[in-house]
Amino acid sequence: MSETVRISIDAMGGDVGPEVVIPGCALALERRPGVSFLLFGDEARINPVLDGHPALAAASTIVHTDVMVRMDDKPSQALRHGRRRSSMWLALEAVGRKEADMAISAGNTGALMAMAKFALRTMANVDRPAIAATWPTLRGESIVLDLGATIGADAWQLVDFAVMGQAMARAVLGIENPTVGLLNIGVEEVKGLEEVRLAGQLLRGSDHPIDYRGFVEGDDIGKGTVDVVVTEGFTGNIALKTAEGTAMQFATYLRAAMNRSWLTKLGGLLARSAFEQMRARLDPRKVNGGVFLGLNGIVVKSHGGTDAEGFANAVDIGIEVVRFHLLDHIAKGLEAFRGSRPQTVDGAKE
Numbered sequence: 327m328s329e330t331v332r333i334s335i336d337a338m339g340g341d342v343g344p345e346v347v348i349p350g351c352a353l354a355l356e357r358r359p360g361v362s363f364l365l366f367g368d369e370a371r372i373n374p375v376l377d378g379h380p381a382l383a384a385a386s387t388i389v390h391t392d393v394m395v396r397m398d399d400k401p402s403q404a405l406r407h408g409r410r411r412s413s414m415w416l417a418l419e420a421v422g423r424k425e426a427d428m429a430i431s432a433g434n435t436g437a438l439m440a441m442a443k444f445a446l447r448t449m450a451n452v453d454r455p456a457i458a459a460t461w462p463t464l465r466g467e468s469i470v471l472d473l474g475a476t477i478g479a480d481a482w483q484l485v486d487f488a489v490m491g492q493a494m495a496r497a498v499l500g501i502e503n504p505t506v507g508l509l510n511i512g513v514e515e516v517k518g519l520e521e522v523r524l525a526g527q528l529l530r531g532s533d534h535p536i537d538y539r540g541f542v543e544g545d546d547i548g549k550g551t552v553d554v555v556v557t558e559g560f561t562g563n564i565a566l567k568t569a570e571g572t573a574m575q576f577a578t579y580l581r582a583a584m585n586r587s588w589l590t591k592l593g594g595l596l597a598r599s600a601f602e603q604m605r606a607r608l609d610p611r612k613v614n615g616g617v618f619l620g621l622n623g624i625v626v627k628s629h630g631g632t633d634a635e636g637f638a639n640a641v642d643i644g645i646e647v648v649r650f651h652l653l654d655h656i657a658k659g660l661e662a663f664r665g666s667r668p669q670t671v672d673g674a675k676e
Contacts, residue, residue, distance in 0.1 A: 350637025
């Protein structure tokens with residue numbers, strides 16, 4: 327791979343499109359020089375925004391298409407009508423053709439995953455891809471996966487998620503030997519779904535160097551009990567949306583309480599610095615960007631409703647995993663784990 331990280335962008339993705347995506351790319355370029363961009367989308371919308379960012383314009387090539395995947399399109403519709411011509415497909419195809427080192431979209435998640443699986447295929451030894459993202463915790467940050475790529479997972483698929491999540495924690499968090507836990511309804515070995523219990527046995531019985539710490543519960547995610555939390559996509563997506571909703575609920579309660587009287591307003595003013603620090607710590611833009619793991623290429627999903635700062639952070643995460651050569655680390659980890667598989671656990675699917 328060349329020294330310059332080449333990024334293909336679905337410029338039409340998200341709730342807003344180029345008006346957020348282009349400023350986000352410009353901000354990322356300021357923070358991380360040495361990247362270039364392929365911008366896929368409608369030139370008539372991209373050019374007026376790009377004119378305000380000459381440095382980005384100099385580092386970018388526009389590939390025109392007037393076809394875009396809508397946020398409410400079903401994945402099957404997107405594959406049927408958006409393949410070959412849509413900005414999302416073309417951005418992914420550039421990665422498959424080695425014209426770009428990664429693709430980023432703020433568009434429809436289901437469509438992006440369906441197209442990514444079709445355009446890039448899954449890696450050898452990977453049955454299902456996963457969406458992994460950073461999660462703010464009391465100890466710093468953790469990696470949580472799967473956050474909604476697919477629903478359900480068997481024991482070996484959960485093990486694969488653990489291997490991939492461990493590699494991402496090294497890339498994004500800089501942790502040499504990340505600790506790993508399986509999300510469950512209790513920490514006792516007899517609790518939980520059979521596949522989760524089997525995955526725990528497989529991880530514990532392997533000679534592979536995974537620092538497996540056992541089962542963790544929902545409140546352990548925010549505590550930062552482990553560096554990598556592994557679950558399947560249905561549970562992971564519910565956990566993510568619940569955390570986002572709880573943060574919004576808490577912020578609304580706090581604003582209402584601070585505005586209740588002149589005395590509470592004064593208290594809020596005196597505590598303004600502390601509140602600003604808390605708001606910055608919980609800012610969802612800082613952890614924006616879910617990485618699709620298990621594909622033959624790097625794909626990053628930005629939140630559709632984010633702003634330029636949030637999109638720039640998604641670009642930052644993509645650059646980090648590309649420069650870390652994440653795919654190579656995942657491939658080696660999966661191969662090593664399969665070479666060190668324990669004796670088949672009763673009930674585990676080979």
